Amino acid sequence: MYNKFLSALGFIFGSATHLALSLATAFLMFLAARRGYEAGFKYMKDAGAERPYREVAVTLAAPTRLFDAAKILEENGLVHSAYIYAAEYTLKGSFEPYKAGTYDLNTQMGSSEINKVLRSGADKPGEKT
16 A cells, blocks of 8 residues: 555656646746747847938958858948848858949848849949949
8 A cells, every 4th residue: 555655646746747847848938939039029120220321332352251241231231230141141042152343232222132232243223333
């Protein structure tokens, strides 16, 4: 009888421990997801803010790697974050090298339009000079 009692007690405590660990893990995952959502929401809110129109001449030397170009764009106020820009085009599989030259870009251009101009070498709003 005593063995059955210890066995039942072990089962109860074991189950309670597993349940507590599962709940703690789920709670920590919820907190991490909420923090990630809030950070993403703040970034997108900042990224969606109107930037005043400004033309910027950007010069790229050959060869320019993706992150180096992203840092130049961030320094000139054309993108909000070099890391986000580089991650976006790495995930999109955009691996063609940037063409060397000087480009006339503006702060109203989106990242996809900037990427297209820098990789093609010329486009209407950012013609290579």
